[in-house]
Amino acid sequence: MGRYFGRKSIVYALTCIVAVTINWLVPRFMPGDPVLQMLISRGPDTNPEQTAVIMDYYNRLFGFDVPLWQQYLNYWGALFKGDLGVSVWLFPTPVADVVLRALPYTLGLLLPAILLSWFLGNKVGAMAARRKWLDNSVLPVGYVLTATPYMWLAILLAWSLGIVAGIFPTAGGYGFDLQPAVSWEFASSLAMHWFLPFLSLFLVAFGGWAIGMRNLVIYELESDYANYLAALGAPPRLIRRYAFRNAILPQVTGLALQLGVLVGGSILTEVVFAYPGLGNLVFQALLHRDFFLLQGVVLFIVIGVLVANFVIDVVYVLVDPRTRAGMQGVSA
Amino acid sequence: MSLQVDGLRVRYRTLRGDVHALDGVTFEVADGEIMGLVGESGCGKTTLAKSLIRLDGRMQYVDGVVELDGVKLPIDDQHAMNRFRFTQISFVPQYAMSALNPIRKIGKMIAELLESRGFDYKSIQPELERRLDLVGLPRDVLRRYPIELSGGMKQRTVVVVSTLLDPSLLVADEATSALDVSNQKAVAETLVEFRDRRFVRSVIVVTHDISLGYQIADTIMVMYAGKQAEKAPAEVIVNSPRHPYTQALMSSLPEVGVRYEDRRLAGIPGSPPPLLNPPSGCRFRDRCPLAFDQCAEEPPFVEIATGHSVACWKAA
Numbered sequence: 001m002g003r004y005f006g007r008k009s010i011v012y013a014l015t016c017i018v019a020v021t022i023n024w025l026v027p028r029f030m031p032g033d034p035v036l037q038m039l040i041s042r043g044p045d046t047n048p049e050q051t052a053v054i055m056d057y058y059n060r061l062f063g064f065d066v067p068l069w070q071q072y073l074n075y076w077g078a079l080f081k082g083d084l085g086v087s088v089w090l091f092p093t094p095v096a097d098v099v100l101r102a103l104p105y106t107l108g109l110l111l112p113a114i115l116l117s118w119f120l121g122n123k124v125g126a127m128a129a130r131r132k133w134l135d136n137s138v139l140p141v142g143y144v145l146t147a148t149p150y151m152w153l154a155i156l157l158a159w160s161l162g163i164v165a166g167i168f169p170t171a172g173g174y175g176f177d178l179q180p181a182v183s184w185e186f187a188s189s190l191a192m193h194w195f196l197p198f199l200s201l202f203l204v205a206f207g208g209w210a211i212g213m214r215n216l217v218i219y220e221l222e223s224d225y226a227n228y229l230a231a232l233g234a235p236p237r238l239i240r241r242y243a244f245r246n247a248i249l250p251q252v253t254g255l256a257l258q259l260g261v262l263v264g265g266s267i268l269t270e271v272v273f274a275y276p277g278l279g280n281l282v283f284q285a286l287l288h289r290d291f292f293l294l295q296g297v298v299l300f301i302v303i304g305v306l307v308a309n310f311v312i313d314v315v316y317v318l319v320d321p322r323t324r325a326g327m328q329g330v331s332a
Numbered sequence: 333m334s335l336q337v338d339g340l341r342v343r344y345r346t347l348r349g350d351v352h353a354l355d356g357v358t359f360e361v362a363d364g365e366i367m368g369l370v371g372e373s374g375c376g377k378t379t380l381a382k383s384l385i386r387l388d389g390r391m392q393y394v395d396g397v398v399e400l401d402g403v404k405l406p407i408d409d410q411h412a413m414n415r416f417r418f419t420q421i422s423f424v425p426q427y428a429m430s431a432l433n434p435i436r437k438i439g440k441m442i443a444e445l446l447e448s449r450g451f452d453y454k455s456i457q458p459e460l461e462r463r464l465d466l467v468g469l470p471r472d473v474l475r476r477y478p479i480e481l482s483g484g485m486k487q488r489t490v491v492v493v494s495t496l497l498d499p500s501l502l503v504a505d506e507a508t509s510a511l512d513v514s515n516q517k518a519v520a521e522t523l524v525e526f527r528d529r530r531f532v533r534s535v536i537v538v539t540h541d542i543s544l545g546y547q548i549a550d551t552i553m554v555m556y557a558g559k560q561a562e563k564a565p566a567e568v569i570v571n572s573p574r575h576p577y578t579q580a581l582m583s584s585l586p587e588v589g590v591r592y593e594d595r596r597l598a599g600i601p602g603s604p605p606p607l608l609n610p611p612s613g614c615r616f617r618d619r620c621p622l623a624f625d626q627c628a629e630e631p632p633f634v635e636i637a638t639g640h641s642v643a644c645w646k647a648a
Contacts, residue, residue, distance in 0.1 A: 224430035231386045233417030238448045242433050321477050323437055
């Protein structure tokens, strides 16, 4: 068991190093000099001598004056100190502060959406597997939901429940007239603004899980062990329990695979609802050519997905004894 | 009298019509008898085995009576049948490799199964362990997952589980077909030993392997196209069969000491009739070398000697 997790940890550490490196490489290999671009955007170059001095100043400020390998090492060094650089868009706020301010919104949106859709989708899918009327209603609805693009459903919800029905606000993380505070007014405004983005993420994922679980449970209920138990007169309750436990295993793997998709979906959803989370930051960073901010947000997303995958790996070992048996070596 | 089956008819419902897989089967299995049920693929032997324990969704009971120890079994009522399963009549499947829930330890699965049927696992566990010893399985298989057992071990485990409550009748459906010969022998011997120790009183061994049936069965029933052809003590079936089909079947088996270089092993020409619309009269008559006019009428299944019944006009 220890060896298994040791091996897994090494794989995750390597993945993390590679991801961080790519994250550092991409802005640096993009065409164009960011400092030059910044200066050009300020107006026509009237005094070349002065421009050279300014460029030199900025290059030193951002650390572009040293060789690339030195820049790379500096980047890691700064990373360990929690320094992600300074945002250009919100100058002079450090990127880490901008990201940390947005992080709770994204987590508050993603965690409940992922966990609830997975949990309820599996429950409803398993029920649909053995009730005709549920099957006939859940299946088509599930197909439509899971085939819907995130932002399209988000726009539909914003239009129907927000603009037409006027129940929910369609933009922002809380009322524009409010300041963050510990009060009922602020909390309820937060909840109202949270609901629509959450609902659109939840519904799309829910449809996928329900369909998957329905098919898996039907397959398990016709498996040999289910038939054998039925031949020995076991009550349907026991057989269904076994089928559910077996069918949930591929769904756990599916959750690990779907995490990236869900995070991507949340970026689009946040943009649609102008929700102040990481997704919106990505959008703003791109709009304002704020590469330090973009780099910082992507770093957080990568680390988040890796941590979640690692947690799922651990959970999988707990729920599937076959992985454990494989670790200890089979005794004949 | 352990098992009495009278005129059992079971059909498969298909889109093209009903397949008459079991068309009026009547036989008895005595207390302590091991009956081999042989025949080629599609003759209805597995349908018969399944009918006795659990009809699957496509199977439709038509008529006939099944009595076990004088009690009529409600074989067309899945729910009412549950009371008899495992306790009175039990089942060893062909698919022992996958018959155990892969994510439960075997002991825990047995405990959950027993408790779901209202039995106390703790009081049965000592007997369970004795029986594992008997079939040569270490007691710690109960603490293992099915994936940790070999195929032969799984099959023996399934036999022990199925017979744990000392049922009157055990139906073993091709229980050894998926095993290599040494494991086949171990499982076959286990079945005989369990009968001798009266863990089970009677056994029906469904097999396409006549030599295996001959080795462990007291009597053999030969089926053809959904009907019985012949039932007799194993010795008689092998040495002096009366039904032309049984005779042809026996002559298709290779014999020890005979070289088949010069002479090809005789098979049975033709193939069984379709059971979607079975022909009237004797169903073997198109392939039968002895067929004559009377075969257009259906031959009755009659006893021609003690314990020897045949459905053939020529044999009667």
